[in-house]
Amino acid sequence: MSFVRPKKNLGQHFLTDQNIARKIVDSLGTGVSDVLEIGPGMGVLTQYLLHRSELNVHVVEIDRESVEYLKHNFSDLKHIWSEDFLKSDISSKFKGEFSVIGNFPYNISSQIFFRILAMRNQVPEVVGMVQKEVAERIASKHGTKVYGILSVLLQAFYDIEYLFTVSEGVFNPPPKVKSAVIRLTRNKVTELPCSEELFVKVVKSAFNLRRKMLRNSLKEICESLPEEYAQKRPEQLSVADFVDLTCKIENIENR
Structure with a gap:
């Protein structure tokens, strides 16, 4: 053929x-x-x-x-x-x-x-x-x-x-x-333990300013980022870390 x-x-x-x-x-x-x-x-x-x-x-x-x-x-x-x-x-x-x-x-x-x-x-x-x-x-x-x-x-x-x-x-x-x-x-993940919309927003915002620390790249999403993530850059976070970070941001915003 x-x-x-x-x-x-x-x-x-x-x-x-x-x-x-x-x-x-x-x-x-x-x-x-x-x-x-x-x-x-x-x-x-x-x-x-x-x-x-x-x-x-x-x-x-x-x-x-x-x-x-x-x-x-x-x-x-x-x-x-x-x-x-x-x-x-x-x-x-x-x-x-x-x-x-x-x-x-x-x-x-x-x-x-x-x-x-x-x-x-x-x-x-x-x-x-x-x-x-x-x-x-x-x-x-x-x-x-x-x-x-x-x-x-x-x-x-x-x-x-x-x-x-x-x-x-x-x-x-x-x-x-x-x-x-x-x-x-x-994989076996059917649903994230956080808002998927917020998760996507966090990931995209972090990598759009990948040279900056997360406290700077995510300041429009969360002004008081959890301390364990504030001074890190996006490539340092695993997928599980991004999920955890999103959950914590969600909890902060819902207080």
Whole structure:
């Protein structure tokens, strides 16, 4: 089967290496039958998903040329949605849980993960190929320079695994940076012991001024920050620390 890049790139680099494609699909677990592929393009991952008889494959693709190609070349693919994943109500299309997989466009990969986070109770597993730096950021632990907003918010609800690095030469067109494949597996946290809205606000405010101590970056949220956190910088706090800090801020504000 021939995989031809559509005329509209849409910020995506299309995988051409069949071994890498097979390896990505093999990284997806077998716990859930419904799987959604985001941005299948010419179907290089789709073909291997369809080989797995236990999977009920759905794809969402914004590019109409790619949609037409998929319709004409994959007769076994019954669920093709010609939509923008970031704008469509994907969760309503599934009655229960569904896994997510894809070679995510570099320019919207963070937005994709935020959307998945909003649907986390329906999405127990994600396997995605993204820019290597983004993968490292998502998987990083506290105390590192790349630890940030995505790290904390995703790790609050998912266990993250950095699976493998992918070189530039296996794409058309070749990107200027390396890629990586990561796997997110839903953890047992169903609800935070604090306001989730405040938690997100605390995390974003802290990292938006990451060089400042928390007493300065969070002063608009809480004027009298708990002493054990006041002189720390955001990268020093684990996910559990951010949850604890949010709980304490919530208690202070409710006095």
